[in-house]
Structure formats: structure tokens, C-alpha cells
Amino acid sequence: MNVLTRLHRLFTKEREIRMIWEVEKGDRTSFLVGTSHFFPYRFTDSLRRHIGSAHTVLLEGPLDERAMRAVVESGTGKGSHPSLYDALDAPTIEKIGAALAEPTAPASASRLYWDILGGGPQDSLRSEIGGLKPWMAFYHIWTHYRTRDGWVYTMDLDAANIAREMGKEVRFLERIEEQIEALNRIPLERIVGFLKNVDWYRYRRDFVRHYLAGDLERLMATASVFPTFCEPIIDRRDPVLHDRMGPFLEKGNAIAFVGITHCRGIISRLRAQRYAVKAATGH
Numbered sequence: 519m520n521v522l523t524r525l526h527r528l529f530t531k532e533r534e535i536r537m538i539w540e541v542e543k544g545d546r547t548s549f550l551v552g553t554s555h556f557f558p559y560r561f562t563d564s565l566r567r568h569i570g571s572a573h574t575v576l577l578e579g580p581l582d583e584r585a586m587r588a589v590v591e592s593g594t595g596k597g598s599h600p601s602l603y604d605a606l607d608a609p610t611i612e613k614i615g616a617a618l619a620e621p622t623a624p625a626s627a628s629r630l631y632w633d634i635l636g637g638g639p640q641d642s643l644r645s646e647i648g649g650l651k652p653w654m655a656f657y658h659i660w661t662h663y664r665t666r667d668g669w670v671y672t673m674d675l676d677a678a679n680i681a682r683e684m685g686k687e688v689r690f691l692e693r694i695e696e697q698i699e700a701l702n703r704i705p706l707e708r709i710v711g712f713l714k715n716v717d718w719y720r721y722r723r724d725f726v727r728h729y730l731a732g733d734l735e736r737l738m739a740t741a742s743v744f745p746t747f748c749e750p751i752i753d754r755r756d757p758v759l760h761d762r763m764g765p766f767l768e769k770g771n772a773i774a775f776v777g778i779t780h781c782r783g784i785i786s787r788l789r790a791q792r793y794a795v796k797a798a799t800g801h
Contacts (some may be wrong), residue, residue, distance in 0.1 A: 531560050535708075704750060
């Protein structure tokens with residue numbers, strides 16, 4: 519790394535993607551990128567380089583206003599659903615209250631999405647999350663917390679915008695309705711357990727460290743306590759994501775962006791299909 523690159527990274531939030539793998543079979547080569555949906559660093563230079571050399575860009579799901587509105591409407595929808603607030607004990611509610619602070623909405627985020635997830639600290643926690651489905655209530659809390667510490671960059675959205683700017687073919691591996699259905703299946707006890715028992719600071723610190731280092735196994739160990747590290751989100755969706763990206767990998771010259779916790783399962787399935795998969799951080 520030359521001096522100018524070091525200085526650029528020192529004074530900006532720009533980093534190099536290390537959670538990226540080359541996927542090869544015969545003379546056909548594509549890339550798999552594991553994303554962190556929100557992160558305190560951005561990867562736009564690296565994204566431009568990798569997307570620029572691809573023909574087709576595969577994204578986990580749509581990120582447009584219609585999709586975000588569907589997420590919001592589902593998460594705030596009326597009907598019978600468990601209350602996250604009622605499932606929390608007093609010490610956990612105090613822990614959450616102490617952790618929340620007024621965030622600044624990132625320019626890259628959907629305004630509608632941010633209004634729901636960001637909210638404001640002026641009301642009590644009960645009034646903020648009382649009517650939300652458990653997964654939406656959790657993301658309301660977690661988005662507040664991590665944004666306070668600069669987790670304002672959205673890698674998936676950056677990839678989508680760069681792909682469109684470059685005129686690339688963009689395909690989605692899932693419909694927003696499928697993703698919402700998976701969110702609705704996250705067990706309440708996993709959300710409560712994370713909020714109550716996990717050291718949030720240590721979790722964020724370790725996640726960032728392992729992600730930037732490209733250490734998938736250590737990251738998976740860290741992420742195993744997160745609410746979405748569960749059967750409806752990981753075990754059911756890994757094979758779907760793998761199968762749907764398959765035709766594009768067969769053609770080659772594609773780059774697929776999926777949440778980082780899906781990559782271990784997808785890579786295992788690709789290797790079972792005799793794809794050669796190796797780290798591609800030098801590209």
C-alpha cells in the first residue's frame with residue numbers, strides 16, 4: 519500500500535473489501551461479496567473496481583422506496599403479535615435507555631426507512647416500540663445505538679447505486695415479500711437474549727475487526743449471538759440464495775452481494791458443485 523493510499527484511508531472512512539471470494543469453474547469466473555448491511559466504514563473505491571469489471575450485479579433484495587415502504591408497513595402493521603417491550607425486564611430496559619442517543623440520519627439511507635428505524639429519543643421506550651413487531655422494534659433500538667457510533671454506511675445500497683451508475687445489469691435474488699416473511703419468523707427469545715445478555719460494545723468491536731480482516735470464521739462466531747443468526751434467516755435462505763445465483767455464476771462475469779452470514783453456507787454449496795472458491799482480496 520503506497521503512502522497516498524494510507525493517507526486516504528487514515529483521513530476518510532474508506533476501506534478495502536476483504537470479505538470477497540473468487541468463484542471459478544472452467545473458464546468462467548465470478549465474485550461473491552459478503553456485505554455488512556450497516557457499517558462504520560465504506561467501500562466505494564473497492565466496489566467501483568469490482569463492479570466495473572462485472573457484467574451482472576446480483577443483490578440480495580430490492581432497496582428502492584417501494585421495498586422499504588413494504589418493510590415499514592409490515593413492521594408497524596396492526597394485528598396480533600408479541601410485544602418486545604413486554605418481554606424485557608427492568609434492567610434490560612434501563613440498559614437500552616442508557617445506550618440510545620439522538621442519531622443523525624445518513625445521507626445514503628432511505629428517508630422513510632430511517633424515519634421509522636431512527637425515530638427520536640424524546641419518548642419513552644414503550645411508546646417508541648410498543649406497537650412494532652419484535653424484529654422492527656429490535657432494529658429501531660439497534661439502529662439508534664450503532665448510528666450513534668458512526669454505523670451510517672450501507673454497503674448494499676452503495677453497490678446498487680454504483681451498478682446503476684455504470685449501467686450494469688442488476689438482478690435481485692429475493693423478493694421483498696420473502697425477506698419480510700423471514701423477518702417475521704425471527705424468534706422473540708433470540709432478540710430478548712441479545713438485548714439482555716450480550717455486551718453490545720464488544721459485539722460491535724469484534725464484528726468490525728473480523729469483517730475488516732476478512733476473517734469469516736471468527737466473524738461467524740461473533741455473529742452467532744445476533745438475533746438474525748437463526749434458522750429462518752440463515753438455514754432456510756442460504757440454499758435459496760445459492761440456487762438463484764447459480765445460473766449467473768454458470769455464465770460467469772457476475773458479482774453477487776449477500777449478507778456476510780450467508781457466505782459460509784453458500785461457499786460450502788458452491789464447492790460441493792465443484793466450483794473453486796478462494797479469497798479474492800488481491801484483485
